[in-house]
Amino acid sequence: MTLLLSPSMMCADFKNLASDVKQLNEAGVDMYHMDIMDGQYVPNFGLSPEDYQTIRDLTDKPMDAHLMIKNPRQYIKFFAELGTNLVYFCPDAEQQPARTIDDIHAAGMKAGIAVNTGTSFESVKELLPNIDYVLVMTVHPGFAGQPFQDFVMPKLNQFIAAKKQYGYVLGIDGAVSREKIMELHKAGVDNFILGTSALFGKDEDYMTIISDIRKEND
Structure with missing residues (x-):
């Protein structure tokens, strides 16, 4: 099973x-995982279009856009034009x-759903045949540095069990140590959003940390 490591750039050193x-x-x-927040859907503001474009200009690697905003559908073309490869949106933010x-697929991007801590597996199950990625939030959306919310584990296990049937890439976001x-990759999670728990603000350099994580999960 492939291990995908995606740094959360809201945690990067912008200086x-x-x-x-x-x-x-x-x-x-x-x-690269890019949190886009509008201060309405979640009580915080995230990365700006200028931040997005700056990072896009610095890398050829895929970049996602995690839209924690109201009415995300109206911004699909906007993010396609920024060079986004994958858009996550919160199903409860759309009618x-x-x-x-x-629309995400029509714009040439991969489509993902971000499943918030209060969103159930059953409420999004009908979308699973059509999506490419699922991102299960393991903290309440909006802020870095929160503790892992263990109560989401039964729901995460439902997504793990359904992954083979629907063929999506499964990730988690929040307090990813x-x-x-090691625990959840063995269980069936593919993609890990790396923030301050595992990657940023550490004494070791990024090369060492990423290499060690891959060795730990061979």
Whole structure:
């Protein structure tokens, strides 16, 4: 099973962003995770279009857009034009989430759903045949540095069990420690969003951290 490591760029050092991205590229990360927040759907503001474009110009690696915003469908073309490869949206932010998935695909991007802590497996199950990625939030959306919410594990196990049937790539986002990666990759999670729990703000360099995580999960 493939292990995907995706740094959460809201946790990067923006004073040295070009250097950070260069080091992450050299470390062999798989995809850049970009949190877009509007201060309405979640009580925080996230990365700006200018931030997105800056990082897009610094890497050839895939970049996602995790849209924690109201009415995400109206911004699909906007993110396609920024060079986004994958769009995650929250199904409860849309009146017609199935149409949003179709529009993402029509714009040439992969479609993913972000499943918040309060969103059930059953409420999004009908979307699973049409999506490429599922991102299960393991913290409440909006802020870095929160503890892992263990109550989401039964739901995560439902997505693990359904993954073979529907063929999506399954990821988690929030308090992703190296211990959690080892535990949950073995269980069936593919993609790990790396923030301050495993990657940023550590004494070790990115190359060492990413290499060690891959060795731990061979």
